[in-house]
Amino acid sequence: MTQLPPGQRKSGGFPRFGGPSKPPAVPANPALQITGAVREPVTVALSELSTLPRTEQTSDFHCVAGWSATGLRWAGVGFTAFYRSIIEPQLSPTAAVTHVVFRGLDGYRAIVSIDDALQNDVLLADRLDDEPLSLWN
Numbered sequence: 001m002t003q004l005p006p007g008q009r010k011s012g013g014f015p016r017f018g019g020p021s022k023p024p025a026v027p028a029n030p031a032l033q034i035t036g037a038v039r040e041p042v043t044v045a046l047s048e049l050s051t052l053p054r055t056e057q058t059s060d061f062h063c064v065a066g067w068s069a070t071g072l073r074w075a076g077v078g079f080t081a082f083y084r085s086i087i088e089p090q091l092s093p094t095a096a097v098t099h100v101v102f103r104g105l106d107g108y109r110a111i112v113s114i115d116d117a118l119q120n121d122v123l124l125a126d127r128l129d130d131e132p133l134s135l136w137n
Helices: 046-051 079-090
Strands: 031-034 042-045 054-062 067-078 099-103 109-113 123-128
Touching: 031 079, 042 046, 042 079, 046 123, 067 079, 079 123
Parallel strands: none
Antiparallel strands: 031 042, 054 067, 067 123, 099 109
16 A cells, blocks of 8 residues: 555545636647747647657655545656757757746646656656546546
């Protein structure tokens, strides 16, 4: 059995709560938008991610709300591969990247240090437990 961090309780699944009662509309051609330290904003169609190596891993998810889902099987593109091949070539020569901001269609944001984001276990995940991610996984 997985040891949970202090204060966490095991969840029977991967719950979704909070946010809008109706999920945001997904664009017909979803894309990642990259702004900030890049010379010009970059838009990367999700279909372009298929050119990068895919990876799978089993990881636990510990939510700040106090629940943990363990043994989840994730699949997607490693963030390091994405960063090195898509973002890094677009950086301004004087850019000192210290953090990355991830923002979803629902407006929620996560700010991650670049050192943490470039760890081997960070994915731009598109599958969970062999199923495509949905808005309500």
